[in-house]
Amino acid sequence: MTLDADLYSIQEVRTYLAQAKEAQAKFATYSQEQVDRIIEAMSKVGVENADRLAAMAVEETGFGNVADKRMKNLFAAQDVYASVKDVKTVGIIRKDEENKVWEVAQPFGIVAGVVPSTNPTSTVIYKSMVSLKARNAIVFSPHPSAAKCTLEAARLMAQAAVAAGAPEGLIHCVTKPTLPGTNELMKHKLTNLILATGGTPMVRAAYSSGKPAYGVGPGNVPVYIHHTADFAAAARRIVQSKTFDYGTICASEQALVVEESTKHQLIAALKREGAYFLNEQEKEKVAAIVTINGSLNAKIVGRSPHVIAQMAGITIPADTRVLVAEENNVGKAYPMSVEKLAPILALYTVQGDNEAFARCRELLDHGGLGHTAGIHAQDDNVIAAYGQAMPASRIPVNTGTTFGGIGATTGVQPAFTLGCGSYGGNITSDNIGAKHMFNIKRVAFGIKEMPQSTPAPAAPATQAEEAVLQAVSSMNVGLSRDEIKNIIKSVLTEMTT
Numbered sequence: 001m002t003l004d005a006d007l008y009s010i011q012e013v014r015t016y017l018a019q020a021k022e023a024q025a026k027f028a029t030y031s032q033e034q035v036d037r038i039i040e041a042m043s044k045v046g047v048e049n050a051d052r053l054a055a056m057a058v059e060e061t062g063f064g065n066v067a068d069k070r071m072k073n074l075f076a077a078q079d080v081y082a083s084v085k086d087v088k089t090v091g092i093i094r095k096d097e098e099n100k101v102w103e104v105a106q107p108f109g110i111v112a113g114v115v116p117s118t119n120p121t122s123t124v125i126y127k128s129m130v131s132l133k134a135r136n137a138i139v140f141s142p143h144p145s146a147a148k149c150t151l152e153a154a155r156l157m158a159q160a161a162v163a164a165g166a167p168e169g170l171i172h173c174v175t176k177p178t179l180p181g182t183n184e185l186m187k188h189k190l191t192n193l194i195l196a197t198g199g200t201p202m203v204r205a206a207y208s209s210g211k212p213a214y215g216v217g218p219g220n221v222p223v224y225i226h227h228t229a230d231f232a233a234a235a236r237r238i239v240q241s242k243t244f245d246y247g248t249i250c251a252s253e254q255a256l257v258v259e260e261s262t263k264h265q266l267i268a269a270l271k272r273e274g275a276y277f278l279n280e281q282e283k284e285k286v287a288a289i290v291t292i293n294g295s296l297n298a299k300i301v302g303r304s305p306h307v308i309a310q311m312a313g314i315t316i317p318a319d320t321r322v323l324v325a326e327e328n329n330v331g332k333a334y335p336m337s338v339e340k341l342a343p344i345l346a347l348y349t350v351q352g353d354n355e356a357f358a359r360c361r362e363l364l365d366h367g368g369l370g371h372t373a374g375i376h377a378q379d380d381n382v383i384a385a386y387g388q389a390m391p392a393s394r395i396p397v398n399t400g401t402t403f404g405g406i407g408a409t410t411g412v413q414p415a416f417t418l419g420c421g422s423y424g425g426n427i428t429s430d431n432i433g434a435k436h437m438f439n440i441k442r443v444a445f446g447i448k449e450m451p452q453s454t455p456a457p458a459a460p461a462t463q464a465e466e467a468v469l470q471a472v473s474s475m476n477v478g479l480s481r482d483e484i485k486n487i488i489k490s491v492l493t494e495m496t497t
């Protein structure tokens with residue numbers, strides 16, 4: 001990027017923030033009904049444009065496929081909408097009559113929305129809706145390799161909002177993103193909150209900007225297939241989940257962990273679902289293109305198994321949906337053990353629950369702390385133990401982790417920004433929804449009187465003090481007990497200092 005481009009993007013950010021400030025001040029006076037009408041209109045436009053935005057995203061980034069990107073847009077426009085539409089976000093949102101506390105929602109103001117290249121349009125639909133639902137404005141910073149489709153998604157959301165009565169200027173998107181421009185957006189005094197999803201450096205930048213931030217980076221999702229699992233159902237769900245949009249969702253499965261005694265059942269079931277098991281030579285060739293200098297190779301992200309096989313120089317059957325490599329180690333030297341964001345799975349063999357739990361923890365520790373860990377089992381005891389043992393914020397059970405993690409097949413909040421809790425350096429382990437997007441003021445009535453402070457009662461005299469007191473009193477020196485006590489106290493203090 002040239003200096004001119006940097007200056008242009010910094011200026012653009014400042015202009016958008018100034019416009020967003022003005023618009024948000026008006027929007028902050030809107031009623032719940034007005035806000036809800038606007039969100040409904042955005043949801044509708046998201047649904048109507050799900051196809052077109054999906055095609056644009058695939059064409060521009062080369063990641064994923066149109067059918068699944070369309071599903072992601074629909075998930076954002078429909079499922080996220082359904083989960084936020086009845087949430088109260090304006091005025092007094094709750095009254096606790098027992099404790100006499102009224103909760104009042106107050107928008108944050110302007111949100112900086114950092115958008116990943118892997119979900120470049122669905123994230124915009126989602127972040128626009130949760131932000132505006134809480135009467136915020138939002139300024140998007142797109143990933144440079146997805147700038148056009150992200151801009152178009154933001155334009156559509158802005159247009160829908162205005163058509164439904166929102167003030168002009170509530171939603172903006174930077175047209176030519178640069179790092180200095182994005183840093184300006186994150187640090188500017190008009191920005192009140194950062195909603196950052198993307199690569200680790202960008203999320204770190206959000207956290208070090210000094211602004212409140214919800215930031216979510218990569219995961220590295222392990223999945224334990226316990227011997228009580230329904231292997232056919234588990235394999236079907238895992239393959240559907242891992243191959244969705246060619247693996248671009250950060251909650252997607254990265255490594256399967258299975259007991260040696262039931263491994264053959266899992267392998268057979270996975271093969272029936274279109275898994276191709278790489279031999280040692282093929283594994284080496286694929287591993288060689290998974291990472292570059294220890295980091296994920298963006299060229300394999302969101303590509304079909306056939307494109308990846310071609311890049312690696314191996315031949316795979318035409319009906320292959322996912323590549324699987326057996327692995328025994330975890331670490332930088334073992335590319336199969338990292339987050340792959342592509343239809344490639346590692347398979348680990350263990351001897352029982354203890355080893356399985358340890359392996360899953362090790363995988364989470366290697367780049368996915370606090371994110372997601374899955375389990376397939378019919379035994380509630382092992383599910384409970386796994387849920388307690390994993391340093392992960394979402395534990396999808398008997399469902400694909402992609403869908404379970406984002407709340408498409410589980411009861412968790414539908415979202416594209418998934419908190420990783422303190423394990424991942426995040427303030428929350430929640431999926432971010434509308435309720436995370438406003439301050440809550442508490443109007444708190446006095447419900448009891450504070451007791452008056454009273455001096456502490458005098459400590460009883462010690463045995464020695466009592467003896468001295470009685471001796472001095474018997475001399476009839478004309479002093480009260482308290483006066484004699486005070487004299488003893490000052491003599492003792494003098495002696496000890």
Ligand SMILES: CC(=O)SCCNC(=O)CCNC(=O)[C@H](O)C(C)(C)COP(=O)(O)OP(=O)(O)OC[C@H]1O[C@@H](n2cnc3c(N)ncnc32)[C@H](O)[C@@H]1OP(=O)(O)O
Pocket residue numbers: 114115116117118119141142143144145177178179182197198199200201202216217218248249250251296297298301341406415416417418
């Ligand atoms: C629920 C969910 O699914 S959320 C998904 C969240 N997870 C992710 O996005 C996965 C993490 N992402 C990644 O690992 C990477 O972004 C990949 C592998 C997908 C793509 O990698 P790449 O495009 O090669 O690299 P990366 O994303 O780091 O950025 C490329 C460049 O764009 C810059 N960039 C990224 N975002 C922005 C932005 N918003 N504004 C300006 N510049 C940006 C980066 O700083 C980097 O600059 P550099 O080349 O000067 O260092």
